[in-house]
Each structure stands twice: as structure tokens, then as C-alpha cells.
Amino acid sequence: MSELKTDTRLWSSKARNLSPYVPGEQPQHDNLCKLNTNENPFPPSPKVGEAIAKILEQQADDLRLYPAPESDDLRAALAQLYDLDVNQVFVGNGSDEVLALVFASFFMKERPVLAPDISYSFYPVYAQTFGVELVQIALEEDFSIDPDTYRQPCSGIIIANPNAPTGLLLSLADIRKLASEHSNAVVVIDEAYIDFAHIKDGNSDAQVSAVSLINDCDNILVTQTFSKSRSLAGLRVGMAFGNPSLIEALTRMKNSFNSYPLDKLAQVGATASVLDIDYFEKTRQQVIDLRQSLTAELTVLDYEVLPSHANFVFVRPKDGNASAVASALREQGIIVRHFDKPRIADYLRITVGTAEQNQRLIDALKELHIDTGVTAG
Amino acid sequence: MSELKTDTRLWSSKARNLSPYVPGEQPQHDNLCKLNTNENPFPPSPKVGEAIAKILEQQADDLRLYPAPESDDLRAALAQLYDLDVNQVFVGNGSDEVLALVFASFFMKERPVLAPDISYSFYPVYAQTFGVELVQIALEEDFSIDPDTYRQPCSGIIIANPNAPTGLLLSLADIRKLASEHSNAVVVIDEAYIDFAHIKDGNSDAQVSAVSLINDCDNILVTQTFSKSRSLAGLRVGMAFGNPSLIEALTRMKNSFNSYPLDKLAQVGATASVLDIDYFEKTRQQVIDLRQSLTAELTVLDYEVLPSHANFVFVRPKDGNASAVASALREQGIIVRHFDKPRIADYLRITVGTAEQNQRLIDALKELHIDTGVTAG
Known part of the structure; x- marks a missing residue:
């Protein structure tokens, strides 16, 4: 935002010592398959x-x-x-x-x-x-x-x-x-x-x-x-x-x-x-159903999928090269979340999208598998 | 809200020792002339x-x-x-x-x-x-x-x-x-x-x-x-x-x-x-104009009015009985703000209303003056 060197002279020590939360990125361009911030694929009621x-x-x-x-x-x-x-x-x-x-x-x-x-x-x-x-x-x-x-x-x-x-x-x-x-x-x-x-x-x-x-x-x-x-x-x-x-x-x-x-x-x-209880019940069940099918398809692709109770899945490519998979997906316009942290660096968190988005993800992963051998290391 | 005695056992000492802010009241009934929270009398753009x-x-x-x-x-x-x-x-x-x-x-x-x-x-x-x-x-x-x-x-x-x-x-x-x-x-x-x-x-x-x-x-x-x-x-x-x-x-x-x-x-x-700069300029000038006329009318009624640069006036009945005036106005459905605090207990803060609201206030104050003698004593 600014090239200025920050002058913290007037800040409280509280302000100086903070490490603020960094939300998942919100890129704005079109045709992006945004599976990184766990938003619901369905509109509100x-x-x-x-x-x-x-x-x-x-x-x-x-x-x-x-x-x-x-x-x-x-x-x-x-x-x-x-x-x-x-x-x-x-x-x-x-x-x-x-x-x-x-x-x-x-x-x-x-x-x-x-x-x-x-x-x-x-x-x-x-x-x-x-x-x-x-x-x-x-x-x-x-x-x-x-x-x-x-x-x-x-x-x-x-x-x-x-x-x-x-x-x-x-x-x-x-x-x-x-x-x-x-x-x-x-x-x-x-x-x-x-x-x-x-x-x-x-x-x-x-x-x-x-x-x-x-x-x-x-x-x-x-x-x-x-x-x-x-x-x-x-x-x-x-x-x-x-x-x-x-x-x-x-x-x-x-x-x-x-x-x-x-x-x-x-x-x-x-x-x-x-x-609007009906709408709520209907859409949450749809998300649950989509999660189940996404889980099944990822499993077929040899991803380890934790049993999720949320609107995302936490998955591990069998060879563990999660960061490379995230980068390769990004080149295809698909954004997933990778946490470069101990214990979970081998995993990706993928938001459950619409049926179309999930298919796009699966198709991209299949391509990776065949063409680039990314998941083979 | 609750008749329960509050159990503060699990509260932080911070929570226990707070004296939260108390906003001006927001009564909901109709035909009230609400001149107590400095809201703008005009709608937004x-x-x-x-x-x-x-x-x-x-x-x-x-x-x-x-x-x-x-x-x-x-x-x-x-x-x-x-x-x-x-x-x-x-x-x-x-x-x-x-x-x-x-x-x-x-x-x-x-x-x-x-x-x-x-x-x-x-x-x-x-x-x-x-x-x-x-x-x-x-x-x-x-x-x-x-x-x-x-x-x-x-x-x-x-x-x-x-x-x-x-x-x-x-x-x-x-x-x-x-x-x-x-x-x-x-x-x-x-x-x-x-x-x-x-x-x-x-x-x-x-x-x-x-x-x-x-x-x-x-x-x-x-x-x-x-x-x-x-x-x-x-x-x-x-x-x-x-x-x-x-x-x-x-x-x-x-x-x-x-x-x-x-x-x-x-x-x-x-x-x-x-x-919408035009609307903003127009309505803020209208509020300023209404403040000037309200100030003039209150002065005629023998109220001391501080020179206001806001959308409220801070006024003192000449005999200082601000609390009694506020109560009497409330009986007429007109709410103004009285602060029971040192130095300003003799004053009332009155939001500048629409021309009609201001007139209703002035009329009510005139009545008080004549009928009840509140301001006389």
C-alpha cells in the first residue's frame, strides 16, 4: 500500500508488538475458482x-x-x-x-x-x-x-x-x-x-x-x-x-x-x-452432500481425506507435496489454502464448492497427476 | 432483562471493573419528539x-x-x-x-x-x-x-x-x-x-x-x-x-x-x-440554519444558549432548573438530554430537529413558562 518506511514512534508498545491476523486472500478477478476461505457455495436465503x-x-x-x-x-x-x-x-x-x-x-x-x-x-x-x-x-x-x-x-x-x-x-x-x-x-x-x-x-x-x-x-x-x-x-x-x-x-x-x-x-x-428454516436446512444438506462426493473423488485420486464435518476438506496428497499442488492449482485459477506450519505443511484445506467448482478442481488434479507428475514429487 | 443475580465468578477482573458507556435512550413509541441523541433530522442521501x-x-x-x-x-x-x-x-x-x-x-x-x-x-x-x-x-x-x-x-x-x-x-x-x-x-x-x-x-x-x-x-x-x-x-x-x-x-x-x-x-x-456532495452540502446547511433559528427563539425565551457549531444546542434556563424542564418536556413527549454531572447539571443538550420539531419544543417551553412556572422555580 505504501513505500514509506513505517514510523512507529507514536505507537503504543501494544501496537508495535502485534502480529495481526492474516485472512485468506480475496483476489477479485473473474473465472477464479475460490476454494480458500470457506465461503458457502450457495447464495444466502x-x-x-x-x-x-x-x-x-x-x-x-x-x-x-x-x-x-x-x-x-x-x-x-x-x-x-x-x-x-x-x-x-x-x-x-x-x-x-x-x-x-x-x-x-x-x-x-x-x-x-x-x-x-x-x-x-x-x-x-x-x-x-x-x-x-x-x-x-x-x-x-x-x-x-x-x-x-x-x-x-x-x-x-x-x-x-x-x-x-x-x-x-x-x-x-x-x-x-x-x-x-x-x-x-x-x-x-x-x-x-x-x-x-x-x-x-x-x-x-x-x-x-x-x-x-x-x-x-x-x-x-x-x-x-x-x-x-x-x-x-x-x-x-x-x-x-x-x-x-x-x-x-x-x-x-x-x-x-x-x-x-x-x-x-x-x-x-x-x-x-x-x-427461513427451510432454505437453511436445504442448503446445508446440499453442502454436506457435495462434501461427501468431493471426499469420494479425492480418495479415488489417492488423496488422504480427513473425515470432515465442515464445509471444507483437509487433504494430503499421498506424496505430501501439498505446496506444489497448491501452486499448480493456482496456475489453473483454482485457489486452495496451504498452511506452511509444522504438522500440517503436507495438507491442503479445500473449501467445498458448487458441483461445477468441485469438478473443475478434480479435473485439474487429474491433469496434474498425468501431465506434470507434480504429486509424484 | 433478567431478574437473576449476576454471577461474576467466571468473569475477568477487566469485565468486573468496567463501567460501560450508556447511550442516550432510544424509546420506540410514536409521536415522540426525540431531541436527545443528536441524530440528523433529515434522511440520508x-x-x-x-x-x-x-x-x-x-x-x-x-x-x-x-x-x-x-x-x-x-x-x-x-x-x-x-x-x-x-x-x-x-x-x-x-x-x-x-x-x-x-x-x-x-x-x-x-x-x-x-x-x-x-x-x-x-x-x-x-x-x-x-x-x-x-x-x-x-x-x-x-x-x-x-x-x-x-x-x-x-x-x-x-x-x-x-x-x-x-x-x-x-x-x-x-x-x-x-x-x-x-x-x-x-x-x-x-x-x-x-x-x-x-x-x-x-x-x-x-x-x-x-x-x-x-x-x-x-x-x-x-x-x-x-x-x-x-x-x-x-x-x-x-x-x-x-x-x-x-x-x-x-x-x-x-x-x-x-x-x-x-x-x-x-x-x-x-x-x-x-x-453525493450536493445533498450533503444542502442538508448540513439546513441543519445550520435550523440551529440559528432555534438559538434565536430560545434566547427570546430567556434561555442562555452557548454558541453551537454542532447539530445540538447546549442551553441553560435562566433559573437553572434544567432537570425540571427536562421532566416537564418528557411529559409532553419531547425528549432532551440532561447530564446530572458537576458544572453542567444546570444545562440541557437539545438536538436540532426539523422545523416542526423545533416549533413543538418552543411551544412546549412557552407553555411551561406560562402555566406551570417550572422555569421560575
Whole structure:
């Protein structure tokens, strides 16, 4: 952006010592197959645009007024969705803002916060921002989480579930165990991808969201987002569910940073999304189905695919040359995410796209295989 | 919201010790004359709704994608408006979020930050949130700011200009003096209301915004908002202008809290507002004109009215019984702001409304005067 040498003389030491989060790139040119930031391949519910358009038609003048500071209607819709009381629901400007407030509200304590060593890369950034010690607990060899490895003093635990970038799911029994073994710590379950998780337990679907635990466990806080399963990354809405005392802490913290984080249109659009249950159920099932077929095709191509419960797959070319595969795909206009980090440098995280996008990816991988021998090293 | 006794056991001490900001009330019933939160009496530019509606019509599906993280188009429009480089412009989720990032980026230092004793009541809240010592410098007897009273060691200075709730304006000469006398401190000028300031200097309009100083003074940072002069409180957009190194600090801090604070629709709507210069000039002049006539009428009613450069007036009933006047007005459905604080308890802050609203206020005050004798005693 600038060729100037940055003059940090007037910065706080906090500002100087930050290592900000680096989101996945958002290249803007056409015909790109963007499978790198886990956006939903389907558009949001048409009701979202309709509700916002209606507000603009009937009440555009009201944009001159401050929005509802606590997003009451949206929180009421979310409370109804999960059969909760409205005071068990918090909303913010994307789940990233919610997570920042979580770190400030519950983790700024003497003891460290525990998180998996391989997880959402914003967690270490928040820890630095809020001066919190983060202890990273190693995932097992198969990238699963063993709750027993979390048996150490802490102020809190944060786990993405399904975890990113692995896509693996932790069971509710394990989450309950973590909460009961750490009754003086807040256990945060970051469920950005939970709506794509699905487990058959005999003939019925087993519950996977920890929202079902919050009435039992007063130290579980669950965060979710509209950016993935609700196809609304562009609208910036995230939420948290927990017992009213936890929600009150978040509300106080919010009102000490920024009283009105959700604009009027985002509140209206997000509310419309929550109310359109049919569309939500239909599209999330489509993503799950597409994930299953993508997984099958990658397996045929000799990729190791972790069992994903998210809208992405975490895969390893059998020879491990993930970085070369990512570069070769990029030349074909297909962007996937490669993390140049210990333990996962041999893997690629690939967002589940539309059927066409997935086919384009598979075709490109087949070409690589045959023509360039990239995956052969 | 809840009758439960709050259990703060799991809160951080930070969360426990906060005294969150309390915004002016937003009662929802009809026929209320809401002159308490300094919203613009005019609607936003029609181009705002049109631009958002067009995006919804043509690209609603793109809400599934993350928005531009640095709001490039909006920043480019603001840069052009003020003849700046885009790397001198920062935007955030309302100027409240921008101010929070300012405190974290520039004021978290050993030395205190200085602010007027009577000013925006969010400043002491931010100081507490970020563990910054705030030294309040007394305004003069007439509520003006004397730059000489700021001659003390500090990490920064923050001044609302025009100040709130007084409406008084500090000159650019005084701001320049503050900046040069504190070359190792960031001088933040919070210009939420600057577009309503207007000074005739001979035959031409004198410049009042400190944005004109940022190329000269590398330690001046100016914040502004879309909530007042642009009638977009409902859209949550604020901005900061300063030298590229200051902007880079804010950007890094933002990316350590929340990478995508402005949703796609807010970016599009705010950009359309900036580009509609004619509408902006017309409505801000109308507000200024309405302020002048309201001031004249209040003066006739024997109210002392401070010379306001904002979209509100700060007034004192001659007998000082401001609280009783506010209560009596409320019974008539007219809400004004009374601050029960030292030095200003005898004053009321009244937002400039439409001609009709202002007339309703004046009529109600006349009635009070005659019928109830409130102001007499």
C-alpha cells in the first residue's frame, strides 16, 4: 500500500508488538475458482435480500437513527431457534468480534487459556492483543482432541468444533467432560462450522451443537457465525450462546468498546435468515452432500481425506507435496489454502464448492497427476 | 432483562471493573419528539438506499463472500473528498470502534492521556477498557478550551471538536499549537460534529476541520462519523485521517480484533453518501440554519444558549432548573438530554430537529413558562 518506511514512534508498545491476523486472500478477478476461505457455495436465503430491500423501500429514512444497540429482534429470533431465553444470546459484528470480546471478558486472567496447537489462527492473535498467555495443546497423531490432555490449570479453553482446518468433530460427551473438569474456567466452543456436522446415531440424527449443553453447564459458551452455513460472510454477524451471566459479561464488554456493532440492515437481514428454516436446512444438506462426493473423488485420486464435518476438506496428497499442488492449482485459477506450519505443511484445506467448482478442481488434479507428475514429487 | 443475580465468578477482573458507556435512550413509541441523541433530522442521501438496493438486485448472492477487509472503495472516496492519499484514511464500524482502536494504538502507554473534563462520556470508558490513565483538564469558566492548560506530560490528547455537549469550537491555530507542543503525543481531534461548524472569515468560509493539518502535523489524527452530518447512524461507519504511520497502527490493531468490521452493504451505502456532495452540502446547511433559528427563539425565551457549531444546542434556563424542564418536556413527549454531572447539571443538550420539531419544543417551553412556572422555580 505504501513505500514509506513505517514510523512507529507514536505507537503504543501494544501496537508495535502485534502480529495481526492474516485472512485468506480475496483476489477479485473473474473465472477464479475460490476454494480458500470457506465461503458457502450457495447464495444466502432470498428472504435476506427481500427483507433488506423492504426496509430500504419503507424506512430508508430511518437509517438516520441509531440501530437497536442490543439487536433485540435478531436475538429473539436466535433464542426461538434454539429454544433459549433471549438473555442467553449475544450477537456481534461477525464471530471474530464476538471472540475478541470473549478473550477480554473471560480469559484476561492470571492463568493461561488452552487451545489446540492446530486450530483457528486468530486465537493466538487475540491472546497477544489482550495479553493472555495461550498454551497450545497438541492434537493427537490423527488430529483428534483428547480431553485428558487439557488437565492443567487454566482460565479458559477454546476449541473450534468442528476444528479448523482439520474438520474433525469433538463429541458432546467430551465437551461436557471438559466443562465439568474445569468448572472454574469458561469453555468456549467455536462452532463456526457446526451446521455442516452431521452424525447418524442409529436411525436418528445425534445432536452435535454444544448449545444443547448450556442449560446444564454454566461455564460453556458457544460461538457461531452467519458467515458459513448461512452464506452471509458479507453481512458480518456472529453470535454467542451461554448462561445469562456470561452473556452479561460480553454485553458489558461490548458497551465498553462499541455500543452499536450491528447496523440496522445487518440486523434485519440476519433475522430474515434465521426465520427461513427451510432454505437453511436445504442448503446445508446440499453442502454436506457435495462434501461427501468431493471426499469420494479425492480418495479415488489417492488423496488422504480427513473425515470432515465442515464445509471444507483437509487433504494430503499421498506424496505430501501439498505446496506444489497448491501452486499448480493456482496456475489453473483454482485457489486452495496451504498452511506452511509444522504438522500440517503436507495438507491442503479445500473449501467445498458448487458441483461445477468441485469438478473443475478434480479435473485439474487429474491433469496434474498425468501431465506434470507434480504429486509424484 | 433478567431478574437473576449476576454471577461474576467466571468473569475477568477487566469485565468486573468496567463501567460501560450508556447511550442516550432510544424509546420506540410514536409521536415522540426525540431531541436527545443528536441524530440528523433529515434522511440520508437517497443515493445511499439506491446504491444498496442496486447491489441487492444485482449481487445479493455475493453476500456469501467476505467483504473487502480494508473497505478500499470507501477509503478511496474519502481520500478523494479530502484530497488525501488512501493510506491516510482508515474506516471502522462507527467512530466509536475507531476511537476504541485509537486508545489501544496510541494511548496504552506509561503517561496519561489528556481530555477535557466535560466532553464525550465514552472517553473515560475507553480509558478504563484499555487501562489508560485519563487526566481530565478543566474547561474554562465559559466552557472553552485553553491549550495552555494542556502543558503537561502525556501520551496523547483527545478533544471533541466541536466539543460535546457544549458545541463550542476550538480553532485550527489552537489545535496546531497543541500538536507542536506535544510532538511525542498523538493529538486526536474527534470531529463527529465538524460538518455543522461554520465560520465566516471576511467574505469566505474559514476552514475548521483539522484534516487540513494532517499533512503538516504528523501527530494529529482526526476522527469523523457518518452518523451525524450524513444521517447514517443506522449504518455504523466512522473514519480516521492521519499520516500513513498512524493509519497503519490502526489497521494492525483492527486486524488483531476483527478483520472485517464493515459489511458489504455499509461499504456501498457509505461510499454513495460520500459521492453525493450536493445533498450533503444542502442538508448540513439546513441543519445550520435550523440551529440559528432555534438559538434565536430560545434566547427570546430567556434561555442562555452557548454558541453551537454542532447539530445540538447546549442551553441553560435562566433559573437553572434544567432537570425540571427536562421532566416537564418528557411529559409532553419531547425528549432532551440532561447530564446530572458537576458544572453542567444546570444545562440541557437539545438536538436540532426539523422545523416542526423545533416549533413543538418552543411551544412546549412557552407553555411551561406560562402555566406551570417550572422555569421560575
